[in-house]
Amino acid sequence: MSMSLLRLSPLLLAFALAACDDAPRFTQAEPGEALSGGKATVQRSDRNAYSLPSANLTPERRLDFAVGNSFFRNPWVIAPSTTTARDGLGPLFNTNACQNCHVRDGRGHPPEPDDSNAVSMLVRLSIPDQPYYAQVIERLGVVPEPVYGTQFQDMAIPGVAPEGKVRVTYDNHNVTFADGHQVELRRPTLRISQLGYGPLHPDTRFSARVAPPMIGLGLLEAIPEADLLANEDPDDHNRDGIRGRANRVWDDAQGRTVVGRFGWKAGQPNVNQQNVHAFAGDMGLTTTLLPKDDCTAAQLDCLAAPNGNGQGGEKEVSDNILRLVTFYTRNLAVPARRNVDAPQVLSGKNLFYQAGCQGCHTPQFTTAANAAEPELANQVIRPYSDLLLHDMGPGLSDERTEFAANGQDWRTPPLWGIGLSETVSGHSQFLHDGRARNLLEAVLWHGGEAQAARDHVLTFNAEQRAALLAFLNSL
Numbered sequence: 001m002s003m004s005l006l007r008l009s010p011l012l013l014a015f016a017l018a019a020c021d022d023a024p025r026f027t028q029a030e031p032g033e034a035l036s037g038g039k040a041t042v043q044r045s046d047r048n049a050y051s052l053p054s055a056n057l058t059p060e061r062r063l064d065f066a067v068g069n070s071f072f073r074n075p076w077v078i079a080p081s082t083t084t085a086r087d088g089l090g091p092l093f094n095t096n097a098c099q100n101c102h103v104r105d106g107r108g109h110p111p112e113p114d115d116s117n118a119v120s121m122l123v124r125l126s127i128p129d130q131p132y133y134a135q136v137i138e139r140l141g142v143v144p145e146p147v148y149g150t151q152f153q154d155m156a157i158p159g160v161a162p163e164g165k166v167r168v169t170y171d172n173h174n175v176t177f178a179d180g181h182q183v184e185l186r187r188p189t190l191r192i193s194q195l196g197y198g199p200l201h202p203d204t205r206f207s208a209r210v211a212p213p214m215i216g217l218g219l220l221e222a223i224p225e226a227d228l229l230a231n232e233d234p235d236d237h238n239r240d241g242i243r244g245r246a247n248r249v250w251d252d253a254q255g256r257t258v259v260g261r262f263g264w265k266a267g268q269p270n271v272n273q274q275n276v277h278a279f280a281g282d283m284g285l286t287t288t289l290l291p292k293d294d295c296t297a298a299q300l301d302c303l304a305a306p307n308g309n310g311q312g313g314e315k316e317v318s319d320n321i322l323r324l325v326t327f328y329t330r331n332l333a334v335p336a337r338r339n340v341d342a343p344q345v346l347s348g349k350n351l352f353y354q355a356g357c358q359g360c361h362t363p364q365f366t367t368a369a370n371a372a373e374p375e376l377a378n379q380v381i382r383p384y385s386d387l388l389l390h391d392m393g394p395g396l397s398d399e400r401t402e403f404a405a406n407g408q409d410w411r412t413p414p415l416w417g418i419g420l421s422e423t424v425s426g427h428s429q430f431l432h433d434g435r436a437r438n439l440l441e442a443v444l445w446h447g448g449e450a451q452a453a454r455d456h457v458l459t460f461n462a463e464q465r466a467a468l469l470a471f472l473n474s475l
Contacts (some may be wrong), residue, residue, distance in 0.1 A: 018327075028346070033337065036217075036369070037054070037216055040057075040331075040336070043335040046467055050215050050424050062387070065366065067328075069328050071324060071325050072455055073098070074095065079307055084308070085321070091293060094119070094153055094281070095283065096283060098283075107430075110435075113167070113170065119210050121168075121434065123209070125149065125204055125205070126150060127145055127227055127247070145204050147200070147298050149294065153284070156162070163197065164194045166191070167190075169191060170186040170188055172185065173185055177460065183440060187289040190208055205398070205407075206398070208396035208398075208433075210433060213425075214414065216333075219327055220329055220414065221271050223365045228259065231244055231362060233245075242356075242449050243390070245361065245389050245404070246259045247366065247404045252289045253272075259468055263404040264413075271329055275329060286316045286317065287316070288315055334416050337419075337475050344466070345474045348466075348470045348472070348474075351460065354402055361386055366380050367397075381416075382416060384414060387412065393448030394448075396446075444457070
């Protein structure tokens with residue numbers, strides 16, 4: 001696929017420059033700016049930078065962190081097994097360990113075009129909403145595909161057919177900066193084959209999702225809800241073109257609708273429920289909150305397969321194991337920023353603000369006094385996200401609703417730690433489906449509410465582009 005080269009008109013350029021007149025000017029780092037996670041921040045920038053406990057965690061509490069890490073890292077096995085604490089994998093699943101998707105607690109990636117193993121990328125499924133599915137939509141956020149459910153699982157235990165295979169191919173097009181510099185972008189196409197249970201519904205919606213990094217989740221959970229909602233502006237009352245709004249999602253434990261803040265479309269309300277749904281969808285493991293195997297009525301072998309539930313009614317992931325994994329995932333620390341005082345980084349920070357990127361990537365919050373863990377309370381944090389939904393334009397649309405999010409809506413991803421992505425994960429692929437091969441490509445995919453910011457970036461010359469990337473890589 002090709003695209004005509006983009007040139008900004010003088011009128012658009014003048015408008016973009018005028019829009020940034022009120023942007024702050026930074027000549028030095030702000031106090032405490034390097035400590036993205038407050039007192040929980042860790043001073044490490046190597047390949048294990050995402051895998052450390054909160055810096056203010058006591059030695060006694062680090063023991064629970066280590067045990068939670070073992071259940072996050074080590075593989076689960078098929079039931080029945082003598083390894084009763086870790087049995088019950090499947091019958092359908094995507095991987096047998098959390099760490100396989102979140103390698104070193106980092107970012108996943110799509111499969112290569114000639115690879116059908118999509119271990120660190122999953123595919124969400126649904127069909128268009130219908131009024132008579134209102135209760136299902138209220139609780140799941142979507143209408144499941146009738147045979148394959150809400151998540152495509154390409155692996156299975158012996159005796160059960162996997163749901164199929166996933167491949168990704170790409171079409172390329174170029175985008176051109178005002179100075180003539182060209183950047184090639186790639187648009188992915190999902191290809192589902194070898195279906196194990198018959199054809200998919202003809203109106204099935206697909207959404208590829210790579211595993212996000214695990215750092216700072218407990219701190220994001222601890223941001224007061226009122227502070228998130230204060231940034232909502234669905235009717236654009238301030239006329240800045242940004243219409244952030246919270247997703248409203250189902251809380252399994254409370255049995256009611258609450259504000260969502262986790263997942264690519266903010267479809268989960270808290271860390272514990274995010275873990276519960278990952279255990280169920282990714283590994284086919286039951287919990288007290290989701291006590292049934294993730295099999296549809298059409299998957300008879302899946303329904304008949306043995307499980308790892310205890311004779312006393314204990315589920316495959318016991319309440320205590322879930323507690324330890326949740327403690328671990330809440331306390332994965334954010335690494336400190338680097339080079340916050342470097343002139344090029346400060347120049348890039350100014351350009352970030354001049355483009356208006358902070359309109360969605362909110363730099364700073366203070367966590368609540370009643371955070372789930374005391375180490376995460378009352379911390380000044382710098383996630384560079386508002387955790388709200390924003391319309392990112394048709395270029396990034398997956399045409400799939402999820403609770404209050406439509407196909408073009410995506411939660412603003414936190415930027416903290418993003419400069420260490422390649423160091424930790426071994427690649428630099430970004431956005432929800434990994435289509436962007438570097439941070440500049442990720443910026444250039446922005447549309448919708450971020451179109452003005454993206455167009456402003458297209459006015460940058462080589463020196464300015466390097467400065468912007470230096471700032472992002474310092475985060």
